[in-house]
Amino acid sequence: MNGTLRRLPVKGADGSIELIEIDGVFYLEAQGEDTLIQTRRKKPYKSVHRLGELAKKLPAPAFVRCHREYIVNLNRVRVLTTRDSRDYDLRLDPPVNRRIPIARNRLEEIRKILGL
Numbered sequence: 001m002n003g004t005l006r007r008l009p010v011k012g013a014d015g016s017i018e019l020i021e022i023d024g025v026f027y028l029e030a031q032g033e034d035t036l037i038q039t040r041r042k043k044p045y046k047s048v049h050r051l052g053e054l055a056k057k058l059p060a061p062a063f064v065r066c067h068r069e070y071i072v073n074l075n076r077v078r079v080l081t082t083r084d085s086r087d088y089d090l091r092l093d094p095p096v097n098r099r100i101p102i103a104r105n106r107l108e109e110i111r112k113i114l115g116l
Contacts, residue, residue, distance in 0.1 A: 006021070008022060009047070011047075022059070024039045025039055025073050026073055026096045027100055035054060058071065067101050067102060068103065074090075077093070087104070088101075088102045
């Protein structure tokens with residue numbers, strides 16, 4: 001085993017722990033003590049780990065911390081858009097279509113990964 005995480009543990013509605021495929025993850029979001037994991041399904045999963053812990057475990061460069069509250073799967077990004085002259089967002093593929101902010105101190109790293 002090469003140590004690359006292929007599934008993420010998430011909390012099931014009945015208290016069980018489900019394992020979801022990493023390739024299906026669009027983004028992860030810190031919300032208070034919880035980490036929400038958004039996939040194609042409408043309702044996000046709740047992770048059993050905090051965002052900072054997951055940032056260390058997820059495969060780079062596909063998963064990148066673009067903001068203190070978000071980790072995004074760059075394989076699920078459709079468009080890099082400007083919000084104003086200095087701020088950028090990542091717009092995700094359908095069906096999610098969410099705009100995720102990029103922190104100014106992360107923009108250069110993301111551009112480098114994307115080859116821009």
